[in-house]
Amino acid sequence: MRIVEVREVTKPIASPIRNAYIDFSKMTASLVAVVTDVIRDGKPVVGYGFNSNGRYGQGGLIRERFRDRILQADSKSLLDDARDNIDPAKVWAAMMQNEKPGGHGERSVAVGTLDMAVWDAVAKIENKPLFRLLAERHGREANPSVFVYAAGGYYYPGKDNTALCAEMRGYLDRGYNVVKMKIGGASLEEDRGRIEAVLKEIGSRAQLAVDANGRFDLETGIAYAKMLRDYPLFWYEEIGDPLDYALQAAISEFYPGAMATGENLFSHQDARNLLRYGGMRPDRDWLQFDCALSYGLVEYLRTLEVLKQFGWSPSRCIPHGGHQMSLMIAAGLGLGGNESYPDLFQPYGGFPDGVRVENGRVTMPELPGIGFEGKSDLIQVMRELAS
C-alpha cells in the first residue's frame, strides 16, 4: 500500500467582499489529490483536500517541498501496520523533516491541505466516514448532529443596511440560528448602526456574532468592547493582532461577554501561548483554530491535547473555515460546532447535497472519508484534478 501521486492546482475563490483587513478580489485556494494504489470498487482510492479561505493557495510550497517528501519517503515508513492503512502522523513527519520549529507562517497551510487529503484517503480505505473513524480511535461516541453558524455580513461595494439585513434574514430562512457579520471596516458609529439594524432584523430568532479580523489596536478594541457590551452578542471575534496575547487579555477586562479567536494561529505552540497569555476564559470564550490552515488534523490533535492540559473542553472549539473536514472533527471528537459560509467560497464550503440546516444544526451523512463525494459541484472539480 502506498501513495503513488500527489497533485495540486491553485483555484480562484475571488469575490468582491472585504473584511476589516483584506479584500477577497484575488483570493485563491489549493486543491490537492493524494492518489493511492489501494483499489476500492475497481478504482484507486484518492483522498482530497483544500485550504480554507483567507491564506491563498500554496502550490509553490506543495510542489517544491511537501509533495516530494511524501513521494520520496520509503512507502513502508508511512504505514500503520496494526491497522493495515496509511498513518497520517507518519506522513506528517515525512512532510516536516528538515523544517525548523517556530515561525508558523504559511507552510502550515500547505501541510494542512495535504493532511486533509491523507485523512480522506485513510477513512476511505477503512470504508467509513471520517467522523466515525475518529470517534472509534479516540474511544468516543460520534455525534453526527453538528451546530453550524452562518458567516457573512461582509463589507461590499454599495451594500447598505437593507442589503445586510436581507442577507441575514436569508440565513435564518435557511435554518441558521446564529449569524456573523464583519465589523472594524467602518467607523464605530457606522458599525453600531449596522449591528442595531441586524439585531432588529433577526429579533429573538437568532443571535449575532461580530468579527473584527484582527484590525484593532488596544484603544480601538476597548472602545468597541464598550459599545458592543450593550448588546446580547454571541461573540466578539479576533479583536487585535492574532499574536498579541496581552491585548486579548486586556480586552477581557472590558468585555464580559464571549470572545472568540484563533483562526490565525497555526500550531499547537501558538494555541498554547493563547491559552497561557491571552486571558481567554474556558467557561465562555471560543477557539477557532482551523486545521486546514494549521498543519492539519495531526497537529489539531496536539492542539486538543493542549486544551485538555489547560482545562478547556473540545466543545469550546468552533473552527474557522466552513469546510467538511472540520464538520468531521466536530462530529467525531465533540467540538462545539463549525463555521459555514452559505453564500461564499463555493464549491469548497458547505455540506453534502441534501443536507439541510435545521435549528442551527446539520446531520452528517454516512459517506466514506470526509464525504466530498456527496457534494456534486465539489467532487466534480476534485475528480478533474485526479484524472
Ligand SMILES: O=C([O-])CC(=O)C(=O)O
Ligand atoms: O473574512 C475572513 O477572513 C474570514 C473570517 O475571518 C471568518 O470566517 O471568521
Ligand SMILES: [Mg+2]
Ligand atoms: Mg474571523
